[in-house]
Amino acid sequence: MTLLPRPVNIVLGWTTLVALGALVVFGLWVAPPDAVQSDAQRLMYLHVPAAWLAYLAFFVTALTSALYLWRRTRATVWDHVAGASAELGVIFTGLTLVLGSLWGRPIWGVWWAWDARLVTTAVLFFLYLGYLALRRIPGDADARAKRSAIAALIAFVDVPIVHFSVSWWRTLHQEGTVFNSELSPEIGGTMAFTLWLGVLAFTLLYVYLLSKRYELSVLQEELEAVELEVAIAERIGEPAPRIDAAAGAVRDTR
Amino acid sequence: MSLVVSLRSAVCLLGRFPALAGVDLDIATGEVVLVSGANGAGKTTLLRLLAGLVPLRAGAVTVLGHDLAVDARAHRRDLALVGPDTFCYDDLTVAENLAFAARAAGHPPAPTELLEQLDLARLAPVAHRDLSTGQRRRLSLAIALARDPRLLLLDEPHAGLDVVGRAVLDVALADASRDGRTVLLASHELDRARTLASREVELVAGRAVGGRREESPSVPAPETAPEDVGR
Amino acid sequence: MTLVREALLVSGKDLRIERRAKVTLSQVVPFAAIVLLLFAFALDPDRGVLTRAAPGLFWIAVLLASLLAVSRSFAVEAENGARDALRLSGLDPMAIFLGKSLAVLAQLLVLEVVLTIGVVVLYDLSLRSLVPLALASVAATIGVVATGIVYGVLTAGLRLRETLVPLLVLPVVTPALLGATRAWEASVDGVPGEAWPWVAVLGAFALIAGTVGLLAFGPLLEES
Numbered sequence: 001m002t003l004l005p006r007p008v009n010i011v012l013g014w015t016t017l018v019a020l021g022a023l024v025v026f027g028l029w030v031a032p033p034d035a036v037q038s039d040a041q042r043l044m045y046l047h048v049p050a051a052w053l054a055y056l057a058f059f060v061t062a063l064t065s066a067l068y069l070w071r072r073t074r075a076t077v078w079d080h081v082a083g084a085s086a087e088l089g090v091i092f093t094g095l096t097l098v099l100g101s102l103w104g105r106p107i108w109g110v111w112w113a114w115d116a117r118l119v120t121t122a123v124l125f126f127l128y129l130g131y132l133a134l135r136r137i138p139g140d141a142d143a144r145a146k147r148s149a150i151a152a153l154i155a156f157v158d159v160p161i162v163h164f165s166v167s168w169w170r171t172l173h174q175e176g177t178v179f180n181s182e183l184s185p186e187i188g189g190t191m192a193f194t195l196w197l198g199v200l201a202f203t204l205l206y207v208y209l210l211s212k213r214y215e216l217s218v219l220q221e222e223l224e225a226v227e228l229e230v231a232i233a234e235r236i237g238e239p240a241p242r243i244d245a246a247a248g249a250v251r252d253t254r
Numbered sequence: 255m256s257l258v259v260s261l262r263s264a265v266c267l268l269g270r271f272p273a274l275a276g277v278d279l280d281i282a283t284g285e286v287v288l289v290s291g292a293n294g295a296g297k298t299t300l301l302r303l304l305a306g307l308v309p310l311r312a313g314a315v316t317v318l319g320h321d322l323a324v325d326a327r328a329h330r331r332d333l334a335l336v337g338p339d340t341f342c343y344d345d346l347t348v349a350e351n352l353a354f355a356a357r358a359a360g361h362p363p364a365p366t367e368l369l370e371q372l373d374l375a376r377l378a379p380v381a382h383r384d385l386s387t388g389q390r391r392r393l394s395l396a397i398a399l400a401r402d403p404r405l406l407l408l409d410e411p412h413a414g415l416d417v418v419g420r421a422v423l424d425v426a427l428a429d430a431s432r433d434g435r436t437v438l439l440a441s442h443e444l445d446r447a448r449t450l451a452s453r454e455v456e457l458v459a460g461r462a463v464g465g466r467r468e469e470s471p472s473v474p475a476p477e478t479a480p481e482d483v484g485r
Numbered sequence: 486m487t488l489v490r491e492a493l494l495v496s497g498k499d500l501r502i503e504r505r506a507k508v509t510l511s512q513v514v515p516f517a518a519i520v521l522l523l524f525a526f527a528l529d530p531d532r533g534v535l536t537r538a539a540p541g542l543f544w545i546a547v548l549l550a551s552l553l554a555v556s557r558s559f560a561v562e563a564e565n566g567a568r569d570a571l572r573l574s575g576l577d578p579m580a581i582f583l584g585k586s587l588a589v590l591a592q593l594l595v596l597e598v599v600l601t602i603g604v605v606v607l608y609d610l611s612l613r614s615l616v617p618l619a620l621a622s623v624a625a626t627i628g629v630v631a632t633g634i635v636y637g638v639l640t641a642g643l644r645l646r647e648t649l650v651p652l653l654v655l656p657v658v659t660p661a662l663l664g665a666t667r668a669w670e671a672s673v674d675g676v677p678g679e680a681w682p683w684v685a686v687l688g689a690f691a692l693i694a695g696t697v698g699l700l701a702f703g704p705l706l707e708e709s
Contacts, residue, residue, distance in 0.1 A: 161660045
């Protein structure tokens with residue numbers, strides 16, 4: 001079972017590749033270097049899309065977690081998507097932090113700045129790590145799904161609070177004029193286009209990888225269902241059922 | 255006659271292992287049913303399923319009129335489980351543990367008659383941690399009875415009890431049955447348990463033999479006279 | 486029984502156990518005090534850093550201690566199948582959440598009083614505006630406790646929970662740490678006006694954490 005129909009998946013894969021290729025070309029060559037930051041600013045074409053994805057993936061995890069918890073829409077598909085999205089999210093969040101650091105170093109002279117967005121992203125990173133650690137603990141799949149879903153929603157509620165309190169804190173403490181200069185320079189024309197291209201390419205990549213990871217997750221679940229049928233048959237002393245019949249049968253009784 | 259417990263093709267997992275692999279079981283009000291079976295047959299899982307503590311993987315379960323697939327919690331106030339865990343806090347005394355359990359179930363703290371009935375009166379100020387196995391068993395039973403349950407689920411209640419303790423337990427069970435409570439008793443001690451039970455169900459490989467009331471044999475009358483059973 | 490009375494039954498039970506076992510008193514409070522000492526070794530008292538950083542150090546010590554206190558609250562329920570007993574008891578899970586939170590809150594507030602004395606003495610801290618300081622402390626502690634109890638029940642019965650609970654709880658309570666420290670700094674500087682907004686933030690955090698806890702505790706207890 002796949003998240004998207006097979007032809008869509010294939011088209012998506014190739015489109016992603018093309019978009020990423022275009023991003024590389026535009027980001028490294030076509031777009032002009034920034035007037036102030038020169039070539040260092042090109043990291044923006046990766047950093048900003050990565051940040052966008054970090055939060056999009058987080059939103060998807062939270063949304064699917066809510067859908068799983070609400071009885072009327074409960075379905076294992078939401079749990080699979082939540083987990084897959086979180087795995088992608090943590091990667092993009094880590095990427096955002098590293099790229100932000102690499103970008104900030106030539107501009108600010110330091111590897112890190114305590115501004116609201118970076119700090120919130122760092123906290124987000126740890127929230128992801130906690131969520132993934134929770135998912136990794138073996139046990140009953142339903143219990144794990146419920147537990148993880150609640151943890152995801154708590155994290156989702158927490159992020160705006162963190163952002164609000166940190167940003168307020170930083171505006172109260174206007175220390176270090178160097179940190180006041182926004183990372184985002186004034187952009188227009190080709191540079192803006194490249195940025196949007198980056199956002200598009202990364203989003204396509206996210207959807208494609210999500211779909212693949214979802215497939216993997218579902219195959220895992222089907223394997224466990226078959227193993228259960230075999231285990232029941234062994235337990236009651238009947239011959240083990242055929243594989244396709246078994247998978248279908250177990251899904252029906254759920 | 256109304257059914258207190260009704261299971262159809264119940265499947266229950268312990269991790270990935272199907273402890274119950276399609277159990278059919280009916281129990282009517284006031285019955286005392288013995289559940290027998292080898293170690294690992296699924297007796298404990300069955301009792302925990304009826305208490306709503308283990309999720310149902312497949313099939314249907316109705317206990318005390320509640321469908322457990324819909325709500326596994328609503329029926330819990332009307333039942334009591336006595337199992338390998340004593341459900342007590344080590345640092346609290348017998349009286350304190352009993353009072354907490356009774357008040358939590360919405361009853362006033364248990365009267366002293368209950369403690370005397372189970373030979374625990376003189377142990378009231380003793381901490382749970384300092385009790386012997388047999389004493390803990392009797393405390394578990396006291397807590398169960400203090401909840402005034404309609405359904406009593408007992409998992410190996412005789413285990414760890416000495417002769418006196420067993421006699422106390424048997425009297426308490428007979429009283430419970432007389433009071434109209436339904437009792438489900440999982441036990442290895444078949445001789446002893448058969449004198450108490452009106453019916454026997456055997457769990458074999460995750461399925462119940464004799465679970466449907468038409469099928470189950472009524473318990474054979476003991477060959478020895480009742481007063482010989484204690485020896 | 487009403488929700489409040491059931492909650493008081495549960496908190497009474499937890500506090501009675503603490504009175505007997507004295508774990509918080511004999512282990513958690515000394516732990517927090519040792520943390521205060523460790524900061525002194527790490528931050529050279531003679532250079533004024535300790536005094537300036539005191540509010541932050543205080544709250545880090547409290548946070549670490551709260552992880553232990555919450556952990557202890559659930560360790561009590563791990564013995565003799567007590568979690569099963571709670572599920573079977575017929576108690577409303579919201580009441581169990583409230584009761585456990587109240588018990589841990591009471592213990593942490595006592596710990597905070599002791600640590601405040603410690604910080605005033607060891608770090609040479611002078612506290613001026615006590616009212617916002619106290620309110621901020623209570624609100625922050627409520628928020629931290631509620632969050633801790635939720636994650637405590639979420640991880641109850643899981644393997645590897647000792648290292649998992651800090652990883653889960655600490656990122657979530659960063660706003661509480663932030664707000665409490667800023668409120669304390671304002672109180673230390675004698676400008677209560679700056680503290681009140683943070684008290685409001687802490688109050689909001691406590692309210693949200695409490696609400697989430699009330700809603701999530703029941704389902705999580707069932708799965709634990």
